[in-house]
Amino acid sequence: MAAAAREENGDTMSLFTRMPKIDHLLVVAAIGVAEKRTSGEIRVVIARRLAADPVAAARNEFERLGMTRTRQRNGVLIYLAPRSRTFAVIGDTAIHDRCGGPFWRDLAAAMTGHFQRGDFTGGLVHGINRAGALLAEHFPRTAGDQDELPNKVEETD
Numbered sequence: 221m222a223a224a225a226r227e228e229n230g231d232t233m234s235l236f237t238r239m240p241k242i243d244h245l246l247v248v249a250a251i252g253v254a255e256k257r258t259s260g261e262i263r264v265v266i267a268r269r270l271a272a273d274p275v276a277a278a279r280n281e282f283e284r285l286g287m288t289r290t291r292q293r294n295g296v297l298i299y300l301a302p303r304s305r306t307f308a309v310i311g312d313t314a315i316h317d318r319c320g321g322p323f324w325r326d327l328a329a330a331m332t333g334h335f336q337r338g339d340f341t342g343g344l345v346h347g348i349n350r351a352g353a354l355l356a357e358h359f360p361r362t363a364g365d366q367d368e369l370p371n372k373v374e375e376t377d
């Protein structure tokens with residue numbers, strides 16, 4: 221149900237003691253473009269604190285944001301904790317059923333390199349683009365599609 225990656229890179233941790241700048245407008249724009257192709261709903265959460273267990277944190281956020289309430293159960297959450305250089309991708313049940321393991325690996329691969337370089341905006345945009353393309357294969361957008369989850373970046377502690 222999830223992909224997670226962690227970068228063990230103690231040398232450069234000091235560079236990330238403060239929250240990096242992430243361009244919310246670019247991320248939101250990418251979500252809008254991706255959702256033009258699919259009925260799937262993509263959201264992004266950025267954690268200000270260190271996240272020891274990004275998958276568990278992402279699951280909590282998924283519930284808290286009501287992401288299990290999409291009609292087709294096809295919400296995807298990208299949870300990023302820049303300060304600990306970790307992230308997790310969580311998807312609802314229908315994504316798990318139809319897309320399988322490659323979906324998560326493909327998505328994680330699209331983001332990991334960017335995050336390693338500290339390019340958090342680029343990583344999110346690439347991940348969202350990739351999620352949109354993958355979701356479109358299994359959940360094409362149909363006429364009358366509703367924006368079931370707001371296209372915005374959520375920041376949490």
Ligand code: CA
Pocket residue numbers: 255258259260261365366367368
């Ligand atoms: Ca939609």
Ligand code: CA
Pocket residue numbers: 255261262367368369370371
């Ligand atoms: Ca949306």
